[in-house]
Amino acid sequence: MSENSDKPFLKACDIGFQYGVVPVVEDINFTVEKGEILGISGPSGSGKTTILRLVAGLEKADSGTIVMEGKIVSGEKIMVPPYQRGCSMVFQGFFLWPHMTVTKHLQFVLSKKKIKEKQQRIAEILNFVDLLGKKNCYPYELSGGEQQRLAIARAVIVSPDYLLLDEPFSNLDLKRRKKMLSLLTTLPTEEQTTILYVSHDLPELLKVADMILFLEENQQTFFGTTEEFVKTHKYGVEMNR
Ligand code: ADP
16 A cells, blocks of 8 residues: 555445446445556456446446545546546457457547657557557457457557456456466556456456455455455455356
8 A cells, every 4th residue: 555545546435336226336445546456356246347337437326435536536416427537448348449450449549649659659559469460450350369459458558547457358368368467567558557457267366456355245345455365355365256
């Protein structure tokens, strides 16, 4: 934790959300410092994706507050729109643009940068995700793993304040998954990126996360450091659902 722990980079206080009358998450509390990785895990349907959507501003919490860089972005009568929150998301479906080549995907999100700066950044990121050789391909010409790496490149290239990853590596083979995981901690972003990383694969998550949020039946059953989780949590490191 940084020295400035009274003002964490991202803070969720008593967050609650329901679809219609069905509660999805209740009393969620966590804090993340700038540049940290928060791993979010738990069984299917426990509300992991919903938490990412609440942080990104794609849903509004019914109760509680979300504070980003000291500013309330979600609270009673406050709802800062997604485009003002500095979040990039990689979803389980990649949501690529079928009419754009790999390079075009990246040029499009960098539209405000100068041409030379753009070219350099695109080459750097394509190299990072091992897609330089596919730069003129359309999504239908890419394998599932390549599509996933393009989705990751598109999210990372804008140097977001927050990178929200929803099971982002599920389509990658073990070797690539390991590479992406180790690179997660050294992302080539201009500023330190704070990462919220949802995964079922707890052993994998524990390798990269600084903090863990664990959910069960719509409630959080653990929030704390990864070391604390490994020491105290009943699932230990062997859980892999
Ligand atoms: P997880 O990511 O842990 O699998 P989700 O956050 O996707 O869980 O979903 C939590 C719960 O909310 C699940 O029971 C799911 O069925 C329900 N849910 C998700 N999206 C919707 C929706 N659009 N409408 C109604 N219920 C939903």
